[in-house]
Amino acid sequence: MSGSFRCSISLSPLHSNEFPRIPVTKPRIHVPVPKPMTVALSKVVSPLRVAAPGVMIEAAGLEVDRVTEAELKENGFRSTRKTKIVCTIGPRTCEFEEIEALAVGGMNVARVNMCHGTREWHRDVIRRVRQLNEEKGFAVAVMMDTEGSEIHMDDLNDVESTKAEDGQIWTFTVRAFDQPSRPERTITVNYDGFAEDVKVGDELLVDGGMVTFVVIEKIGPDVICRCTDPGLLLPRANLTFWRNGSLVRERNAMLPTISSKDWLDIDFGIEEGVDFIAVSFVKSAEVIKTLKSYIIDRSPGSQIGIIAKIESIDSLKNLEEIIQVSDGTMVARGDLGAQIPLEQVPLVQHEVIQLCRQLNKPVIVASQLLESMIEYPIPTRAEVADVSEAVGQQADALMLSSESAMGQYPEKALAVLRCVSLRIEKCRREEKHWDVTDLRIVSSSKLDEISEEICNTTSRMANKLKADAIFVYTKTGQTASLLSRNRPDCPIFAFAPSTSIQRCLNLKWGLIPFRLDFSDDMESNLNRTFSLLKARAMIKSGDLIIVVSDVMQSIQAIKVP
Numbered sequence: 168m169s170g171s172f173r174c175s176i177s178l179s180p181l182h183s184n185e186f187p188r189i190p191v192t193k194p195r196i197h198v199p200v201p202k203p204m205t206v207a208l209s210k211v212v213s214p215l216r217v218a219a220p221g222v223m224i225e226a227a228g229l230e231v232d233r234v235t236e237a238e239l240k241e242n243g244f245r246s247t248r249k250t251k252i253v254c255t256i257g258p259r260t261c262e263f264e265e266i267e268a269l270a271v272g273g274m275n276v277a278r279v280n281m282c283h284g285t286r287e288w289h290r291d292v293i294r295r296v297r298q299l300n301e302e303k304g305f306a307v308a309v310m311m312d313t314e315g316s317e318i319h320m321d322d323l324n325d326v327e328s329t330k331a332e333d334g335q336i337w338t339f340t341v342r343a344f345d346q347p348s349r350p351e352r353t354i355t356v357n358y359d360g361f362a363e364d365v366k367v368g369d370e371l372l373v374d375g376g377m378v379t380f381v382v383i384e385k386i387g388p389d390v391i392c393r394c395t396d397p398g399l400l401l402p403r404a405n406l407t408f409w410r411n412g413s414l415v416r417e418r419n420a421m422l423p424t425i426s427s428k429d430w431l432d433i434d435f436g437i438e439e440g441v442d443f444i445a446v447s448f449v450k451s452a453e454v455i456k457t458l459k460s461y462i463i464d465r466s467p468g469s470q471i472g473i474i475a476k477i478e479s480i481d482s483l484k485n486l487e488e489i490i491q492v493s494d495g496t497m498v499a500r501g502d503l504g505a506q507i508p509l510e511q512v513p514l515v516q517h518e519v520i521q522l523c524r525q526l527n528k529p530v531i532v533a534s535q536l537l538e539s540m541i542e543y544p545i546p547t548r549a550e551v552a553d554v555s556e557a558v559g560q561q562a563d564a565l566m567l568s569s570e571s572a573m574g575q576y577p578e579k580a581l582a583v584l585r586c587v588s589l590r591i592e593k594c595r596r597e598e599k600h601w602d603v604t605d606l607r608i609v610s611s612s613k614l615d616e617i618s619e620e621i622c623n624t625t626s627r628m629a630n631k632l633k634a635d636a637i638f639v640y641t642k643t644g645q646t647a648s649l650l651s652r653n654r655p656d657c658p659i660f661a662f663a664p665s666t667s668i669q670r671c672l673n674l675k676w677g678l679i680p681f682r683l684d685f686s687d688d689m690e691s692n693l694n695r696t697f698s699l700l701k702a703r704a705m706i707k708s709g710d711l712i713i714v715v716s717d718v719m720q721s722i723q724a725i726k727v728p
């Protein structure tokens with residue numbers, strides 16, 4: 168567990184003058200944030216570069232995300248960032264140059280949320296990410312997040328927001344209206360059965376309590392409510408009913424996790440070749456299994472990873488089975504906080520992170536990490552502490568939602584995540600939290616168990632010998648994942664034969680994924696990798712490398728010749 172951090176959270180003052188000072192009118196702290204990746208991409212010179220600047224070098228046979236390469240050179244091997252970053256792409260960041268700015272700032276995964284926007288809009292975004300990868304040498308993975316079928320408000324007929332005042336009477340209804348005929352203070356709800364379980368006296372929470380109403384009357388399809396906590400109603404905000412302090416969820420429990428619209432979105436995602444599908448409001452392991460076999464049928468050999476979003480109260484009962492069958496998990500604190508008491512959210516976060524580590528699955532911590540940065544150029548102290556906690560817990564990845572989708576400072580928010588990650592990771596290394604905790608055995612065969620033990624030993628060896636890097640040659644990504652799970656001090660260079668595995672590995676803690684064709688002859692693989700990496704100034708003679716592969720069950724400790 169993160170324990171206490173003795174180091175102070177002082178961020179590098181290096182670039183402080185490049186960031187705005189606290190405006191006197193806003194009671195915010197000034198956290199100096201380093202400027203976005205200072206290494207200009209054009210300066211990432213490789214002697215092997217054969218293509219025009221800005222183009223990934225394929226002739227060399229070794230492909231790595233150019234920003235990772237730059238970070239590696241700038242921060243040094245051991246201090247390179249281990250925590251990955253997912254950015255939600257929205258109206259503020261959907262143009263090619265805006266996505267590029269996020270990629271330059273260290274985005275590892277771009278997320279599109281099918282709750283919002285049209286399929287055409289998402290298609291354009293996904294294609295821009297792909298184009299960026301191809302033309303400019305990034306390895307940004309794409310995650311498609313399903314809408315799910317929980318109860319939410321409609322899109323307010325394109326109004327940005329609407330204010331509910333204390334004591335006002337509002338109607339929530341399943342009737343749909345065209346804009347001109349929409350009665351005042353009337354909200355359309357997406358699900359026909361939503362009113363069935365509601366009783367007079369129930370509380371209606373919008374977005375987990377941003378606005379609260381009490382039900383005063385039910386008339387056919389209309390639920391009439393009085394506002395008790397005023398606030399802004401935002402498009403597609405989720406709705407939950409509470410009675411005597413408990414969630415009313417009979418109806419929700421009957422809604423399918425994957426709606427018919429979600430299935431169409433999933434088909435779209437498969438067609439567009441997304442790397443991950445994040446499934447909203449997962450309740451049990453069954454739905455993940457069903458989706459996985461559906462994808463295998465639709466697209467045999469597909470590498471699409473399924474991420475289970477932990478955000479429904481029902482998922483908590485089945486946590487271990489859900490994590491076990493998924494390819495990763497997201498602690499989706501936004502909706503989770505609307506379904507369980509807020510004070511339990513950090514406990515669930517901690518539990519999910521621990522379980523994912525035990526079960527060898529990547530975990531993303533999501534929602535409200537830097538919420539104030541939607542409006543302000545600097546985070547609050549509490550937000551910095553929250554990010555530090557997630558990094559200290561060694562989550563694989565952190566996620567930006569509104570901060571990058573529609574906030575005013577997406578690149579600065581990204582810079583804060585990067586900078587806090589680096590600082591807290593350094594702390595943990597200095598504190599020597601070497602993992603003596605017994606990780607469970609996750610392998611199902613003796614052969615796999617041997618690989619697993621090799622990975623555990625490799626990580627221990629790398630820490631003890633203060634190795635500069637671990638190299639892993641991995642055909643499926645499994646061995647790389649088992650190494651990442653150990654959270655070693657040095658980076659793990661993972662060489663994989665396909666760009667899709669390379670992108671999938673980009674979500675995992677401490678992995679630096681390369682695309683490389685390799686053979687079963689480890690000696691020739693190594694010689695080739697050493698010369699390619701040396702030529703790009705990514706390693707030098709004398710560096711200590713611990714090498715493993717899923718081809719050969721051995722560990723080698725090698726000084727780079």
Ligand SMILES: Nc1ncnc2c1ncn2[C@@H]1O[C@H](COP(=O)(O)OP(=O)(O)O)[C@@H](O)[C@H]1O
Nearest residue numbers: 255256257258280282283284501568569572573
């Ligand atoms: N494709 C999109 N089109 C329009 N707005 C979007 C889009 N994606 C995200 N947004 C905006 O960014 C906000 C944050 O995104 P996200 O966290 O993914 O959604 P939500 O707030 O619904 O959980 C959304 O509430 C919405 O206002």
Ligand SMILES: C=C(OP(=O)(O)O)C(=O)O
Nearest residue numbers: 478499500501502533534
């Ligand atoms: C990440 C989440 O899901 P979404 O943004 O899709 O609601 C969340 O609820 O925290």
Ligand SMILES: [K+]
Nearest residue numbers: 282312313314
């Ligand atoms: K969603």
Ligand SMILES: [Mg+2]
Nearest residue numbers: 478499501502
């Ligand atoms: Mg959610």
